[in-house]
Amino acid sequence: MNIERYLTEHHQGTPGQIFRLLRQGRVKVNDRLIDSPRETVDTSDQVTVDGLAVTGRRPQYLVFNKPVGVQTDLTPVVPHSLGSMLNALDQQQSLQILADLPRTIAGLTLVTDDNTFLTEVQGQTWPSTLRVQLTGTTPLTLPQNIAAEVVEQRPDQVHQWTMLTLQTTALDSVTAWLESLSRVSGAINRIGWGPIKLSPDLAVGTYRGLFPQEIDALLTPATTSSLEK
Structure with a gap:
């Protein structure tokens, strides 16, 4: 799935908030900075926001x-x-x-x-x-x-x-x-x-x-x- 859907399903905010997270350089996948909502991720990837693992906590x-x-x-x-x-x-x-x-x-x-x-x-x-x-x-x-x-x-x-x-x-x-x-x-x-x-x-x-x-x-x-x- 793409990173936008992944972050949405893991309760990281509204679509507007998720767009801002990406635009502000706050999202990484496997320590690689991601700024496109179309970037694909899977369950084996390590996704972080502000350096913290995305666990589903809002x-x-x-x-x-x-x-x-x-x-x-x-x-x-x-x-x-x-x-x-x-x-x-x-x-x-x-x-x-x-x-x-x-x-x-x-x-x-x-x-x-x-x-x-x-x-x-x-x-x-x-x-x-x-x-x-x-x-x-x-x-x-x-x-x-x-x-x-x-x-x-x-x-x-x-x-x-x-x-x-x-x-x-x-x-x-x-x-x-x-x-x-x-x-x-x-x-x-x-x-x-x-x-x-x-x-x-x-x-x-x-x-x-x-x-x-x-x-x-x-x-x-x-x-x-x-x-x-």
């Missing part, structure tokens, strides 16, 4: 719904950390943080054991989508020195609060500004990072694997937005 791409107070430490024995939330199998992998959050912020955090993917995606400068509850129904006006865009302000006249959703590529400064507001009445949640959205059915304190289309979307170059101008 690379890990995980999305967490991080609770407030949980630190982004992937060491399993550290209490109140992402590592303590991993199952026994995932605890054995060499995972790294892809989208970090401070302890005081909840929501979407990504981790992976694919170092090249990590480097590629971090270079995209994807914006974070934040959601926070404010007291009162008066619309919030962003100061000119805040690098963020309001996505939605949804007032609730019954409960006298406003649900604010905004986007920013300056996560630290914008969350610090939000935390300084007297109107903030709940946790600041990151509900999106670039093309990845936090699904409502992913409970706080749990995680899941990224879907193939989500992985490909993260590797698609981001278009320039007003946040980046």
Whole structure:
């Protein structure tokens, strides 16, 4: 069979990912660099990706719904950390943080054991989508020195609060500004990072694997937005 089919059957990624593995010179057959998806292999060949034998184990791409107070430490024995939330199998992998959050912020955090993917995606400068509850129904006006865009302000006249959703590529400064507001009445949640959205059915304190289309979307170059101008 050809190398593309071989890598697909051994769970090395989507067709787009496998094409990138070959293009980036990360695939070898019997220590020979392979860059063509049409190269043929058989069961006696030694196939490696990034120097590791292809065994059928999938690379890990995980999305967490991080609770407030949980630190982004992937060491399993550290209490109140992402590592303590991993199952026994995932605890054995060499995972790294892809989208970090401070302890005081909840929501979407990504981790992976694919170092090249990590480097590629971090270079995209994807914006974070934040959601926070404010007291009162008066619309919030962003100061000119805040690098963020309001996505939605949804007032609730019954409960006298406003649900604010905004986007920013300056996560630290914008969350610090939000935390300084007297109107903030709940946790600041990151509900999106670039093309990845936090699904409502992913409970706080749990995680899941990224879907193939989500992985490909993260590797698609981001278009320039007003946040980046």
